[in-house]
Amino acid sequence: MHYGYFNGTITPADQIGVGVTDLGLLRGYGLFDYFLTYNGRPFQWDWYWQRFQNSAMRMHLSLPLEKEETYAVVMDLIEKSGLADVAVRFVLTGGYALDSISIVRPNLLILTEDIHPVTPRQYEEGIKVILDEYVREMAEVKSTDYKRVILMADAIKAAGAHDLLYQKGGEISELSRSNFFIIKGERLITPNRHILHGITRRTVMQLAQDDFQVQERPVLLSELYDADEAFTTSSTKKVLPIVQIGDLTIGEGKPGPKAAYLLERFDELTASY
Amino acid sequence: MHYGYFNGTITPADQIGVGVTDLGLLRGYGLFDYFLTYNGRPFQWDWYWQRFQNSAMRMHLSLPLEKEETYAVVMDLIEKSGLADVAVRFVLTGGYALDSISIVRPNLLILTEDIHPVTPRQYEEGIKVILDEYVREMAEVKSTDYKRVILMADAIKAAGAHDLLYQKGGEISELSRSNFFIIKGERLITPNRHILHGITRRTVMQLAQDDFQVQERPVLLSELYDADEAFTTSSTKKVLPIVQIGDLTIGEGKPGPKAAYLLERFDELTASY
Incomplete structure (x- = not known):
């Protein structure tokens, strides 16, 4: 089973519910990243983190977690999945808006997923x-x-x-x-x-x-x-x-x-x- | 309090949770519409419905509800809000994807919201x-x-x-x-x-x-x-x-x-x- 981190809480991924005022959902204001693990380790982690950080900066979204904290979450999710290797997805949105258009605080979602390899x-x-x-x-x-x-x-x-x-x-x-x-x-x-x-x-x-x-x-x-x-x-x-x-x-x-x-x-x- | 309809169920709007595989959230694949009520009635309903239907068609999304069913939901939500007049938001997304990219069945969300008038x-x-x-x-x-x-x-x-x-x-x-x-x-x-x-x-x-x-x-x-x-x-x-x-x-x-x-x-x- 895959687990997910959403704004500080880790639960089974299929139990996560994103609220209806999220700017990713309402206004398409979101970014993501996606990588695989090999031998249980995030492949090219430093490069992916750098890119994720760059995407966030260019979309004026602050990252709620530091690199090391994020890595710890990722490793925890990988372990919880019980799988040797997984895909990891980060989604960062404009967060919950009071007026349906202005950013207050970004929402961060981290999920593991099955890898869907090319045939x-x-x-x-x-x-x-x-x-x-x-x-x-x-x-x-x-x-x-x-x-x-x-x-x-x-x-x-x-x-x-x-x-x-x-x-x-x-x-x-x-x-x-x-x-x-x-x-x-x-x-x-x-x-x-x-x-x-x-x-x-x-x-x-x-x-x-x-x-x-x-x-x-x-x-x-x-x-x-x-x-x-x-x-x-x-x-x-x-x-x-x-x-x-x-x-x-x-x-x-x-x-x-x-x-x-x-x-x-x-x-x-x-x-x- | 505002209520919302999500895929057939009406609950208080702040209790609605959209799952993390929704293509609106993951891929920005969504459309919406938004209108006000006057004297408790949806203003220009026929025109808004026509536009919503047109948006859905152009984004290759089938509408889960007919016009009359949707109108009944809207009127129910307005009544539940307890407010004389409200804003109504429709959001239609690509729905939950098995592979994070392909449409299976759209997700439809209908919400009432407070009107934020211009000062x-x-x-x-x-x-x-x-x-x-x-x-x-x-x-x-x-x-x-x-x-x-x-x-x-x-x-x-x-x-x-x-x-x-x-x-x-x-x-x-x-x-x-x-x-x-x-x-x-x-x-x-x-x-x-x-x-x-x-x-x-x-x-x-x-x-x-x-x-x-x-x-x-x-x-x-x-x-x-x-x-x-x-x-x-x-x-x-x-x-x-x-x-x-x-x-x-x-x-x-x-x-x-x-x-x-x-x-x-x-x-x-x-x-x-």
Whole structure:
């Protein structure tokens, strides 16, 4: 069973009730973060905490807990779950409002959840994504604003695709919940703006630095035509090959060796974490 | 005391707890509506219901209740509140998700709340707003996305202002939670796009049709310079004069006679509703 922390109290997660004046619920004013544990330990904790703190600062929300207190809560929740490894979700909202619009004190929620891994078949076959002309507002903040991809769920399904790849004016940014990379020869290229700076993205770039020339820069749609490989990164997806983007087949239409190599390096790192 | 309806159950509003897998909370996937009662009756009920239904359709959310059932719930909640008049809030979210992203069944919340009327002084003196280069995503849907104005709360306060007036590329759309009008001679002019189509806006246009030439069309920032009057409309604000926009004084910098006339017509309508 999963437990959750809500404003100082730990209870089974399904017993937590968020009041109806919460600004996350009423006004979409919330941010979150999400990470996995490996060997019972929060993966890249320092980086996730830094990002969570940065999101809070940019949304003018004070954090009710210090880093060390939060870590202690997380470890407690992990232990209570009884599971070897879990996903951990932080949600920080504008809190309960007296007038339905003004922040008084943020609400902080910390939950463990089951990990929903990508299927082996998706790694073997790669995934299809469809292009969507969109750029997230405040993309660098991990806000709770995912209206777009939920709204497009039917279109994604109808296309037999897995996700959206956002682009605006021909410049690619990211997938709906994960980052985007292409490989051309020895170059590993990933967009540098209008994106959420993923921790898996950062980890993969670090793992790649000896074997690739890593380029963080604007990436144009036109560059997809001669990409050898493409993949997406997130805590859950790790390094997941993309073999089709709309009508365009990437490389030979199947997962390539370089993404596989990076996934292997990533799995090695997490196995020994 | 205010009561609320949540997925079929009516309880005191402060006892309602929304579960932590709600997509409104986790993913900002929600919409709402909000109206007042006059003489104990929901004002412009047909129009509000139509808008709520339209918002739900555009966000691919099915409504758990029919119009008549909803009306019965609303009347029950009004009676339970023990108040002569109340505000009524509908919130419809993507509901509880099994995977934190996919809609299963929407959650519907209906609440009564205290009315927070605009102070007499604000009607007497008019308000100041500041310009903000922004346009709401899916502006015609009353989604719960109000990140922008909450984020700008400090800037609004620092400017001694009351709200934001959104513009993009020199074209004015709306305030953060209300519509915008200017008066030039006998013309009553209001933006027609990138806006939420307010019910008070619609009511005011209807009330104005005999005395004004009503124009719904794109409105440019440059048109503010020779506007005689400006005002904003919403259920709570009714017809509220705007006397300053950023550094620009509108007309003579005090509420004008034509907005006052429209407010009078509006108050007559609601008094006899």
